[in-house]
Amino acid sequence: MRKLVFAALFLTGSLHAETADVLITGGTIITMAGPNIENGSVAIAGGKIVAVGKSSEIDERFAAKTTINAKGTAVLPGFVNAHTHVPMTLLRGIADDRDLMEWLTNFIFPAEAKNVDRDFVRWGTRLAAAEMIRSGTTTFADMYYFESDIAREAKNAGLRAVAGETVLDFPAPDNKTWDEAIAYLRKFVAEWKGDPLITPALAPHAPFTVSREHLQQIRALATELGVPILIHVSETREELRQVAERSNGLTPPAYLESIGFLADDVVANHGVWLTPEDMQRFAARKVGVVHCPESNMMLASGVAPVIQMQRVGIDVGLGTDGPAGSNNNLDMIEEMASAARLQKVVRSDPKALTAREVLELGTIGGARALGLADRIGTLESGKQADVIVIDLQDAKSQPVYSAESAIVYAASGASVVTTIVNGKILMRDRKLLTVDEDAAVAKAKEYRAKVLQSLKK
Numbered sequence: 294m295r296k297l298v299f300a301a302l303f304l305t306g307s308l309h310a311e312t313a314d315v316l317i318t319g320g321t322i323i324t325m326a327g328p329n330i331e332n333g334s335v336a337i338a339g340g341k342i343v344a345v346g347k348s349s350e351i352d353e354r355f356a357a358k359t360t361i362n363a364k365g366t367a368v369l370p371g372f373v374n375a376h377t378h379v380p381m382t383l384l385r386g387i388a389d390d391r392d393l394m395e396w397l398t399n400f401i402f403p404a405e406a407k408n409v410d411r412d413f414v415r416w417g418t419r420l421a422a423a424e425m426i427r428s429g430t431t432t433f434a435d436m437y438y439f440e441s442d443i444a445r446e447a448k449n450a451g452l453r454a455v456a457g458e459t460v461l462d463f464p465a466p467d468n469k470t471w472d473e474a475i476a477y478l479r480k481f482v483a484e485w486k487g488d489p490l491i492t493p494a495l496a497p498h499a500p501f502t503v504s505r506e507h508l509q510q511i512r513a514l515a516t517e518l519g520v521p522i523l524i525h526v527s528e529t530r531e532e533l534r535q536v537a538e539r540s541n542g543l544t545p546p547a548y549l550e551s552i553g554f555l556a557d558d559v560v561a562n563h564g565v566w567l568t569p570e571d572m573q574r575f576a577a578r579k580v581g582v583v584h585c586p587e588s589n590m591m592l593a594s595g596v597a598p599v600i601q602m603q604r605v606g607i608d609v610g611l612g613t614d615g616p617a618g619s620n621n622n623l624d625m626i627e628e629m630a631s632a633a634r635l636q637k638v639v640r641s642d643p644k645a646l647t648a649r650e651v652l653e654l655g656t657i658g659g660a661r662a663l664g665l666a667d668r669i670g671t672l673e674s675g676k677q678a679d680v681i682v683i684d685l686q687d688a689k690s691q692p693v694y695s696a697e698s699a700i701v702y703a704a705s706g707a708s709v710v711t712t713i714v715n716g717k718i719l720m721r722d723r724k725l726l727t728v729d730e731d732a733a734v735a736k737a738k739e740y741r742a743k744v745l746q747s748l749k750k
């Protein structure tokens with residue numbers, strides 16, 4: 294036995310048989326794939342998780358280039374914000390507490406028409422990236438215009454994104470005609486498909502803003518190009534009325550099914566007004582749904598039947614929706630807390646959506662809904678290293694009887710201290726390493742003045 298140990302030392306030159314780029318040691322590891330590990334470690338190499346387990350077993354195996362002492366923290370998979378419109382950070386708070394149609398017609402549409410260009414989405418995304426990294430989001434699914442520029446900013450910041458170029462039947466800030474939009478989509482997908490961080494997606498806005506023919510064209514294009522589709526579905530009663538009008542009384546999911554649109558590559562955002570039959574449809578076609586509780590509350594859209602969706606086997610994720618007048622931040626911890634509390638109140642059941650269950654929605658649930666569960670969403674050997682560290686030592690989180698409860702019901706996005714995506718450290722001890730936050734904030738103030746001026750004209 295002693296001879297064997299000496300032989301091993303001789304061969305490796307040290308006690309550590311393997312090398313890791315990053316070793317996170319001494320925390321409560323919430324793997325989301327099994328029981329939590331107290332005094333655990335996560336080893337990362339080549340952008341992937343290579344080991345998860347007790348520190349006493351992992352630490353001696355690895356010689357790490359960077360060691361993060363995680364004592365007193367929770368270590369978990371990064372949050373998946375499965376539905377948002379990140380450049381709208383620059384319109385944050387422009388017109389809150391208003392009726393949806395008034396908000397859209399008098400503020401958002403004119404503000405977008407007059408201000409949204411490539412620079413706008415770049416700076417808006419940079420501001421959002423700082424906020425997301427700070428609050429532990431490692432993947433976001435976006436729907437906006439000039440999405441190629443958004444993808445570039447996300448990649449520069451080191452974030453993972455499903456980037457959905459939004460198309461609709463009226464002129465958008467980027468593409469003025471449908472033919473232009475289709476040409477953009479082809480070029481966009483060709484540019485980004487296969488990127489390790491960016492998944493390009495097609496994002497027809499909604500079943501009432503894109504015609505039947507155009508939806509079918511998008512469906513065929515997604516199949517041809519092998520990319521997912523992101524779309525708003527059954528968000529408001531008004532949408533149900535408009536879709537019923539154009540489809541002889543069908544619900545949005547029934548209408549989408551009738552035109553051959555639904556498949557396992559479709560991600561339906563909101564799903565507030567899904568009927569039991571709609572849920573069966575989505576489950577049968579393996580359509581993922583993204584629940585956006587704060588947006589649904591803010592715009593008084595309604596309450597999505599999250600529990601029923603899960604019961605029929607739909608993959609449900611969680612999203613903040615856009616930060617302008619429908620949230621207004623990108624904080625996934627706050628979103629999880631809202632999701633849990635909303636289901637409890639609407640179902641008159643304090644057991645509905647536990648802390649553990651909403652953590653699932655915010656991590657592996659979102660990964661499943663977006664079709665990324667084989668790569669992210671849990672801390673398991675072989676998965677991409679998207680890992681966050683949450684400090685639970687401060688006054689608002691102590692004492693910790695349950696890490697899940699402390700995170701969801703007591704902590705906040707500001708409790709996240711370290712954020713890692715694809716093995717790269719984007720924030721360490723609250724210091725952002727890939728985004729110039731001061732520049733983004735300064736630019737946001739400039740845009741505020743510009744946007745207000747544009748609305749006066």
Ligand SMILES: [Zn+2]
Nearest residue numbers: 525562614615
């Ligand atoms: Zn949305």
